[in-house]
Amino acid sequence: MNQIVEKVLFSEKVAKFVVDAPRIARSRKPGHFVILRVDEKGERIPLTIADADPVKGTITLVVQKMGVSSAKLFELNASDQILDLVGPLGKATHIHKPGTILACGGGVGVAPMLPIVEAFKKAGNRVISIIAARNKDLIILEDDIRKWSDEVIVMTDDGSYGTKGLVTAGAEMVIQRETVNECIAIGPAVMMKFTSLLTKKYNIPTQASLNAIMVDGTGMCGACRVSVGGRTMFTCIDGPEFDAHQIDFDELIMRLGGYSDEEKMASERYV
Amino acid sequence: MMSTNKEYLQIEREKEWRAQLRKKIANKDRTAKTRTQMPELDPFVRIRYQDREVNTGLSAQQAVAEASRCLDCVNPTCIEGCPVSINIPKFIKYIEQGEFLEAAKTLKETSALPAVCGRVCPQEKQCEATCFYTQKLKKDPVAIGHLERFAADYERESGSMSVPEVAAPNGIKVAAIGSGPASLSFAGDMIKLGYDVTVFEALHEIGGVLKYGIPEFRLPNKIVDVELANLEQMGVKFVRNFIVGKTASFDDLKEEGFQAFFVASGAGLPRFMNIPGENYNGILSSNEYLTRVNLMNAASDEFDTPIIKGKSVAVIGGGNTAMDSVRTAKRLGAERAMIVYRRSRHEMPARVEEVHHAEEEGIEFLNLTNPVEYFADQKGKVNRMRVQRMELGEPDASGRRSPVVIEGSEYDIPVDLVVVAVGVSPNPLIPSEVKDLKVTRWGTIVVNEETMQCSIPELFAGGDIVRGGATVILAMGDGRKAAANMDEYLKSK
Ligand SMILES: Cc1cc2nc3c(=O)[nH]c(=O)nc-3n(C[C@H](O)[C@H](O)[C@H](O)COP(=O)(O)OP(=O)(O)OC[C@H]3O[C@@H](n4cnc5c(N)ncnc54)[C@H](O)[C@@H]3O)c2cc1C
Ligand SMILES: Cc1cc2nc3c(=O)[nH]c(=O)nc-3n(C[C@H](O)[C@H](O)[C@H](O)COP(=O)(O)OP(=O)(O)OC[C@H]3O[C@@H](n4cnc5c(N)ncnc54)[C@H](O)[C@@H]3O)c2cc1C
Ligand code: SF4
Ligand code: SF4
Ligand code: FES
Numbered sequence: 001m002n003q004i005v006e007k008v009l010f011s012e013k014v015a016k017f018v019v020d021a022p023r024i025a026r027s028r029k030p031g032h033f034v035i036l037r038v039d040e041k042g043e044r045i046p047l048t049i050a051d052a053d054p055v056k057g058t059i060t061l062v063v064q065k066m067g068v069s070s071a072k073l074f075e076l077n078a079s080d081q082i083l084d085l086v087g088p089l090g091k092a093t094h095i096h097k098p099g100t101i102l103a104c105g106g107g108v109g110v111a112p113m114l115p116i117v118e119a120f121k122k123a124g125n126r127v128i129s130i131i132a133a134r135n136k137d138l139i140i141l142e143d144d145i146r147k148w149s150d151e152v153i154v155m156t157d158d159g160s161y162g163t164k165g166l167v168t169a170g171a172e173m174v175i176q177r178e179t180v181n182e183c184i185a186i187g188p189a190v191m192m193k194f195t196s197l198l199t200k201k202y203n204i205p206t207q208a209s210l211n212a213i214m215v216d217g218t219g220m221c222g223a224c225r226v227s228v229g230g231r232t233m234f235t236c237i238d239g240p241e242f243d244a245h246q247i248d249f250d251e252l253i254m255r256l257g258g259y260s261d262e263e264k265m266a267s268e269r270y271v
Numbered sequence: 272m273m274s275t276n277k278e279y280l281q282i283e284r285e286k287e288w289r290a291q292l293r294k295k296i297a298n299k300d301r302t303a304k305t306r307t308q309m310p311e312l313d314p315f316v317r318i319r320y321q322d323r324e325v326n327t328g329l330s331a332q333q334a335v336a337e338a339s340r341c342l343d344c345v346n347p348t349c350i351e352g353c354p355v356s357i358n359i360p361k362f363i364k365y366i367e368q369g370e371f372l373e374a375a376k377t378l379k380e381t382s383a384l385p386a387v388c389g390r391v392c393p394q395e396k397q398c399e400a401t402c403f404y405t406q407k408l409k410k411d412p413v414a415i416g417h418l419e420r421f422a423a424d425y426e427r428e429s430g431s432m433s434v435p436e437v438a439a440p441n442g443i444k445v446a447a448i449g450s451g452p453a454s455l456s457f458a459g460d461m462i463k464l465g466y467d468v469t470v471f472e473a474l475h476e477i478g479g480v481l482k483y484g485i486p487e488f489r490l491p492n493k494i495v496d497v498e499l500a501n502l503e504q505m506g507v508k509f510v511r512n513f514i515v516g517k518t519a520s521f522d523d524l525k526e527e528g529f530q531a532f533f534v535a536s537g538a539g540l541p542r543f544m545n546i547p548g549e550n551y552n553g554i555l556s557s558n559e560y561l562t563r564v565n566l567m568n569a570a571s572d573e574f575d576t577p578i579i580k581g582k583s584v585a586v587i588g589g590g591n592t593a594m595d596s597v598r599t600a601k602r603l604g605a606e607r608a609m610i611v612y613r614r615s616r617h618e619m620p621a622r623v624e625e626v627h628h629a630e631e632e633g634i635e636f637l638n639l640t641n642p643v644e645y646f647a648d649q650k651g652k653v654n655r656m657r658v659q660r661m662e663l664g665e666p667d668a669s670g671r672r673s674p675v676v677i678e679g680s681e682y683d684i685p686v687d688l689v690v691v692a693v694g695v696s697p698n699p700l701i702p703s704e705v706k707d708l709k710v711t712r713w714g715t716i717v718v719n720e721e722t723m724q725c726s727i728p729e730l731f732a733g734g735d736i737v738r739g740g741a742t743v744i745l746a747m748g749d750g751r752k753a754a755a756n757m758d759e760y761l762k763s764k
Contacts, residue, residue, distance in 0.1 A: 041574045041575055088518070216474065216562065220698070223559045251550055254552065257651070259577040
């Protein structure tokens with residue numbers, strides 16, 4: 001059992017949870033995630049560790065309400081317990097100093113991007129972050145991202161905040177303006193796909209952090225398999241980050257819909 | 272070890288009650304009896320329930336009758352076939368005598384999980400294969416597995432479970448990694464020796480494959496839970512949601528006082544065939560399929576984890592995992608539930624009983640058949656598979672005749688769910704987290720076979736992480752061996 005220490009609502013659909021998990025807080029690195037199960041009947045869902053405080057023994061998760069499981073978590077409040085929480089899972093991000101980093105985060109993807117941006121900044125890189133969402137209400141963690149970025153560009157689909165347009169428009173503007181040595185893309189699969197196509201055009205090495213469907217997170221089930229460079233990989237143990245230019249995004253998008261009929265039925269039962 | 276000792280067997284055998292019992296029935300009358308059949312649920316009834324056990328268990332009368340077939344041999348070859356050296360004639364003779372609780376106690380002298388092994392051991396390849404009846408009389412062996420299950424079940428249901436004696440605590444902390452049968456049997460032995468034992472498990476449930484893999488209709492979870500409670504009562508600590516090497520490193524644990532480790536992290540990594548279309552939706556590993564159903568209760572509407580309930584289901588493979596998957600699919604409403612296996616029935620690695628039960632349940636067997644490609648609808652959901660026919664060629668290294676493709680024999684089968692059960696590879700988590708740990712080309716951990724010790728002296732290993740996908744009882748045998756040798760190692764340190 002892990003206690004929720006603090007909950008902050010970012011919007012109607014996005015919230016931050018600070019959770020008591022001393023071991024994980026100590027051993028996690030940027031790029032790692034956890035798997036949790038809210039209650040006895042719950043699903044095991046993966047969530048990135050957005051931040052951690054090894055002294056207080058807490059980790060921070062940022063959750064977007066999607067279907068039943070994320071909604072159940074969303075309903076919990078400070079001092080409530082999460083039944084099962086395991087981690088840190090996945091391979092940590094390879095942090096190094098290529099020079100200028102362009103970090104593109106879409107929607108709730110900005111949360112997993114935060115520790116990566118922080119680590120690259122601390123490693124001495126120039127970091128330019130683009131945070132994008134459908135509208136102003138869905139822009140999250142702007143101040144935290146600003147703290148670790150040399151420049152932040154905000155993009156919204158509807159122009160309600162920052163610049164109107166997609167993440168790729170902002171990214172292309174930066175790439176044409178200055179030399180970008182490496183790019184990171186985290187967000188919805190479609191967003192990562194188009195970001196990857198863009199950086200491929202400019203030959204910029206790009207990492208994408210994938211949100212495949214998972215069950216165990218330990219390499220045991222293969223639900224999270226993705227094709228990277230023509231080979232089947234398991235997102236939970238080989239990833240979640242991969243060379244974006246090698247990823248078969250269309251397959252990923254198809255696989256994310258693998259249980260959509262069943263999930264829809266579950267949602268209908270839930271409401 | 273006391274129990275493998277010939278002398279000890281001899282002393283036990285010469286006890287008055289056993290000598291008397293042997294005289295009660297002449298051997299030729301014993302051998303004239305036919306083997307008692309295990310009562311089963313009707314196939315038409317049982318395929319409607321995911322959670323009703325197929326074998327319903329011997330009655331006391333049936334058990335006594337079957338026990339009286341055992342000749343209490345001077346040289347009980349049956350024991351040689353049991354990886355944990357259960358004193359088979361002793362427990363069976365207690366059953367014949369009607370002392371069922373004593374029989375259960377005998378089982379527990381050497382086995383941490385008798386109710387489990389009685390159900391899932393491939394007895395026909397182990398103890399029953401080396402029984403005098405099989406070897407010398409060419410008759411059906413004594414139903415050792417069924418009797419073992421009977422005694423363990425009797426004890427559990429009697430409400431007077433005996434808790435094995437535990438030595439005074441010696442304060443030495445040891446850890447087991449993974450909570451499958453290898454670890455459980457290790458933990459049982461170490462706690463008896465007085466060690467402070469903690470079992471770490473990555474998942475939210477204790478039991479390894481016994482919980483997430485083997486279905487309820489074959490091994491009810493509540494039976495595993497009773498055995499776990501027994502270990503807990505003896506003082507074993509279980510820590511869930513803890514991945515050794517990730518949540519904490521070996522160094523962290525050493526700092527916390529753990530002096531030696533038993534690695535039993537299993538062969539969890541599912542293999543796929545790498546054929547076109549294998550990543551379409553509706554094609555999953557048996558591990559995923561069975562985990563969703565058994566660990567996550569996905570077949571029940573009350574639980575959040577989804578499952579695809581296929582109407583036309585193909586399961587690829589011929590092992591226990593394949594049988595469990597295909598029979599699960601049948602129970603979840605499949606109209607066609609098929610085994611697609613590239614060799615013939617004779618080569619199937621599954622327990623004979625499971626294949627037989629599957630046949631009774633209306634499972635179709637497409638033997639000598641192999642998938643070559645999958646096709647899907649516009650949404651990427653599988654709807655058809657292409658297979659080719661095979662024939663058996665020369666025996667390969669494993670002694671099994673290897674399948675050869677019949678050219679031009681391809682045909683298509685409509686399917687809406689495919690479960691791939693073609694084997695597992697060792698779980699790579701521990702080998703990748705421990706520098707300098709010696710592993711084989713296949714990723715299994717290298718151990719000294721006599722002691723189960725790894726290339727790093729304070730690490731011992733056993734079960735599937737050492738053997739690749741093997742069996743419950745072999746894993747348990749490893750656990751016992753590792754415990755005895757770790758004890759030696761720690762004492763001499
Ligand atoms: C490594 C990793 C890290 C993640 N980190 C975060 C995070 O920090 N914050 C966060 O909010 N989410 C994160 N996710 C995604 C999160 O796990 C899913 O949103 C969640 O499992 C959905 O469960 P649900 O029952 O609420 O929705 P479901 O009912 O399962 O799904 C609702 C809808 O979302 C789609 N969907 C299902 N799974 C995913 C998925 N993995 N990604 C995108 N769409 C999906 C379905 O097709 C469906 O239409 C991460 C995923 C992975 C693999
Ligand atoms: C569906 C199925 C049916 C089977 N049927 C039979 C049968 O009828 N008869 C038979 O004899 N055998 C059967 N087997 C095989 C048998 O179950 C295995 O050989 C046996 O369970 C191996 O035991 P183990 O202790 O080595 O590991 P496992 O039972 O595999 O347990 C390993 C455990 O370790 C955990 N783990 C892994 N890494 C870590 C880590 N770093 N930290 C913490 N925990 C970790 C895993 O989550 C897992 O729970 C079957 C297997 C399957 C999958
Ligand atoms: S544990 Fe398995 S091999 Fe040993 S006696 Fe029992 S059924 Fe036979
Ligand atoms: S070999 Fe068979 S008959 Fe002889 S003691 Fe063992 S079980 Fe009984
Ligand atoms: S989530 Fe099961 S293997 Fe990756």
